[in-house]
Amino acid sequence: xxxxxxxxxxxxxxxxxxxxxxxxxxxxxxxxxxxxxxxxxxxxxxxxxxxxxxxxxxxxxxxxxxxxxxxxxxxxxxxxxxxxxxxxxxxxxxxxxxxxxxxxxxxxxxxxxxxxxxxxxxxxxxxxxxxxxxxxxxxxxxxxxxxxxxxxxxxxxxxxxxxxxxxxxxxxxxxxxxxxxxxxxxxxxxxxxxxxxxxxxxxxxxxxxxxxxxxxxxxxxxxxxxxxxxxxxxxxxxxxxxxxxxxxxxxxxxxxxxxxxxxxxxxxxxxxxxxxxxxxxxxxxxxxxxxxxxxxxxxxxxxxxxxxxxxxxxxxxxxxxxxxxxxxxxxxxxxxxxxxxxxxxxxxxxxxxxxxxxxxxxxxxxxxxxxxxxxxxxxxxxxxxxxxxxxxxxxxxxxxxxxxxxxxxxxxxxxxxxxxxxxxxxxxxxxxxxxxxxxxxxxxxxxxxxxxxxxxxxxxxxxxxxxxxxxxxxxxxxxxxxxxxxxxxxxxxxxxx
Numbered sequence: 300x301x302x303x304x305x306x307x308x309x310x311x312x313x314x315x316x317x318x319x320x321x322x323x324x325x326x327x328x329x330x331x332x333x334x335x336x337x338x339x340x341x342x343x344x345x346x347x348x349x350x351x352x353x354x355x356x357x358x359x360x361x362x363x364x365x366x367x368x369x370x371x372x373x374x375x376x377x378x379x380x381x382x383x384x385x386x387x388x389x390x391x392x393x394x395x396x397x398x399x400x401x402x403x404x405x406x407x408x409x410x411x412x413x414x415x416x417x418x419x420x421x422x423x424x425x426x427x428x429x430x431x432x433x434x435x436x437x438x439x440x441x442x443x444x445x446x447x448x449x450x451x452x453x454x455x456x457x458x459x460x461x462x463x464x465x466x467x468x469x470x471x472x473x474x475x476x477x478x479x480x481x482x483x484x485x486x487x488x489x490x491x492x493x494x495x496x497x498x499x500x501x502x503x504x505x506x507x508x509x510x511x512x513x514x515x516x517x518x519x520x521x522x523x524x525x526x527x528x529x530x531x532x533x534x535x536x537x538x539x540x541x542x543x544x545x546x547x548x549x550x551x552x553x554x555x556x557x558x559x560x561x562x563x564x565x566x567x568x569x570x571x572x573x574x575x576x577x578x579x580x581x582x583x584x585x586x587x588x589x590x591x592x593x594x595x596x597x598x599x600x601x602x603x604x605x606x607x608x609x610x611x612x613x614x615x616x617x618x619x620x621x622x623x624x625x626x627x628x629x630x631x632x633x634x635x636x637x638x639x640x641x642x643x644x645x646x647x648x649x650x651x652x653x654x655x656x657x658x659x660x661x662x663x664x665x666x667x668x669x670x671x672x673x674x675x676x677x678x679x680x681x682x683x684x685x686x687x688x689x690x691x692x693x694x695x696x697x698x699x700x701x702x703x704x705x706x707x708x709x710x711x712x713x714x715x716x717x718x719x720x721x722x723x724x725x726x727x728x729x730x731x732x733x734x735x736x737x738x739x740x741x742x743x744x745x746x747x748x749x750x751x752x753x754x755x756x757x758x759x760x761x762x763x764x765x766x767x768x769x770x771x772x773x774x775x776x777x778x779x780x781x782x783x784x785x786x787x788x789x790x791x792x793x794x795x796x
Contacts, residue, residue: 329675336674344673345681347532348409351667351704355411356689360385362417374425387577388654394686396647396659401679404640409665409682410647417657427594434585434652440606441648448641459771464753465632466721467733469620471740471749476663477712478741480705484512506560508702511542515706531671538703542567564701577690581655601791608784612747614644617661625669666711732757751781
């Protein structure tokens with residue numbers, strides 16, 4: 300009897316720890332326990348990913364639109380996009396696609412308007428076509444990417460990439476997002492003479508927002524080093540409060556030519572109306588085939604080719620790095636629901652074009668949420684819901700300054716560097732392509748460029764070393780495609796573009 304009583308007493312404390320029925324369903328659906336995570340970690344990870352990505356709701360309207368034709372990129376017909384409308388569809392599309400990705404792919408990746416593609420549209424594409432026609436090309440790009448995913452072509456290419464290159468892609472992305480953080484915070488700045496970049500202002504840190512970034516970086520680094528649960532989220536919140544106090548006391552204001560020491564993008568202060576109804580007038584305002592009639596089929600095809608290559612390999616590289624960082628990648632670099640992830644990401648491009656918010660793709664900033672412990676799609680659902688809320692709460696979204704988000708990116712970039720141990724640098728035929736992949740990403744500010752240089756150098760060096768047969772046939776196909784991609788300027792000129 301004593302033994303039975305003792306056993307009962309030992310078993311009873313475990314009972315309250317069993318999840319409630321609702322949590323049990325979520326646990327099974329998202330495989331939270333199976334992946335070694337918890338509900339709390341997933342929610343925190345989703346929050347951190349949103350705070351790290353939230354700048355896109357402010358930045359995308361500034362890139363694609365404006366508040367009048369005088370301060371907005373205008374197309375060949377003089378058309379322009381309203382910043383308020385772009386902001387609304389940016390939050391809407393990011394929210395819907397991130398939730399969809401979480402539910403279908405069950406991965407903690409956030410989706411939003413890709414910065415490379417939206418800049419390409421605003422700077423180059425609308426010089427030849429209208430905004431509606433440009434977004435039509437984005438939709439075509441997305442449809443092609445979805446087809447690559449459905450047919451398995453994208454998965455096959457992914458599997459053909461050597462594991463050393465996949466590790467190099469992860470490390471390169473880590474350096475890339477760290478470099479983005481340094482640039483966005485003003486810690487590293489471009490120069491007009493001498494070296495391309497320099498530390499702060501002529502080698503000195505004189506900007507108060509940059510000092511806030513440094514404080515945030517050290518705070519988050521210490522919390523993560525001490526393995527404090529929620530370290531990144533705590534660091535983001537604490538540094539945002541510090542930034543708001545500093546702004547209230549010093550009235551620094553936004554950065555400009557007359558105020559080079561101001562906040563990089565958004566000022567950490569709440570002002571004016573906090574809640575407003577989003578203007579979704581841009582939904583469906585695209586012309587899928589208008590560009591073909593305006594500039595000709597060949598020129599339009601070259602634009603689509605550029606969009607597809609950038610979208611395709613940026614996303615592939617990003618997902619490779621994030622999956623490894625989250626610990627869900629297999630030994631060959633693949634990860635669960637790979638095909639589903641590729642298809643949903645392609646749908647993000649379609650949705651982005653259909654809403655005139657630009658192609659939506661997986662964000663490397665998601666690494667911040669992964670660093671906080673996110674391992675499943677539940678974190679993406681949390682991020683997506685917050686993005687939907689951002690349509691109504693733009694002032695609240697803008698409270699977290701870019702300098703604070705930049706600090707989180709640098710910390711996560713350091714975490715991703717751990718994958719470098721998988722690269723055999725003792726073999727130079729592996730070391731050089733891996734090295735070129737890693738350094739090209741931050742130096743050219745493009746994940747796709749880094750992948751392209753890595754593919755080409757891997758294939759050429761392997762062939763010259765007598766190991767051409769060890770290169771997967773799809774690697775040769777993609778290498779040829781990258782050669783065209785890198786030569787697209789002269790090719791477009793020959794075609795009369």
